[in-house]
Amino acid sequence: MKMIIGLGNPGKTYEETRHNIGFHVIDQLASDWNAPLTQSKFKGMYAVVHRPEGKVMLVKPLTYMNLSGECIGPLMDYYNVDLEDIVVIYDDLDLPAGQLRLRQKGSAGGHNGIKSLIQHLGTQQFNRMRIGISRPPAGMKVPDYVLARFRDEEKPLMKDAVEKSAAACNYWLAKPFKEVMNEYNG
Numbered sequence: 001m002k003m004i005i006g007l008g009n010p011g012k013t014y015e016e017t018r019h020n021i022g023f024h025v026i027d028q029l030a031s032d033w034n035a036p037l038t039q040s041k042f043k044g045m046y047a048v049v050h051r052p053e054g055k056v057m058l059v060k061p062l063t064y065m066n067l068s069g070e071c072i073g074p075l076m077d078y079y080n081v082d083l084e085d086i087v088v089i090y091d092d093l094d095l096p097a098g099q100l101r102l103r104q105k106g107s108a109g110g111h112n113g114i115k116s117l118i119q120h121l122g123t124q125q126f127n128r129m130r131i132g133i134s135r136p137p138a139g140m141k142v143p144d145y146v147l148a149r150f151r152d153e154e155k156p157l158m159k160d161a162v163e164k165s166a167a168a169c170n171y172w173l174a175k176p177f178k179e180v181m182n183e184y185n186g
Helices: 018-032 069-079 112-121 142-146 155-172 177-184
Strands: 002-006 039-041 044-051 054-061 086-092 100-103 127-132
Touching: 002 018, 002 069, 018 054, 018 086, 018 127, 018 142, 018 155, 044 069, 054 069, 069 086, 069 112, 086 112, 086 155, 100 155, 100 177, 127 155, 155 177
Parallel strands: 002 054, 002 086, 086 127
Antiparallel strands: 039 044, 044 054, 100 127
16 A cells, blocks of 8 residues: 655644645545545544555644654554655745655655654655745744745645646556656656
């Protein structure tokens, strides 16, 4: 089984914020596949989808961003999911808004959700898909920026990024992650 994990914060307050772009990709896939996330376990919501390529789990941790590993580690153990069979989707301040960057390993880069995952998984070697949200404007603090909603002019870029990320996830179901990287990076 493959596991597609979108990082974000639960609740209406955070629904449309920059930090929740990972949740948006999961919502897109759940809609495309007619697979609402109705199951819950280990502080997360998920759906198991039977695709032609095999079983896929869509996951949203409900632990709040900084504790994402508390959901994903136990869920992977319970379902016996290998590290190479996950992809984690999250926001990145260091990429221009809407740009995708896929990697197979790396540090947390200051992202607390990824720090938590690295801590709970015991490794930095897992597939990730970062979606650029750009840097905050001068004078705005990072927490305020990532927890703010997208500006109107950013919304089309982010909609495209979510659709492209969902397409990359679909591609990954049948291809090695390295091929997905070659196809979707940039």
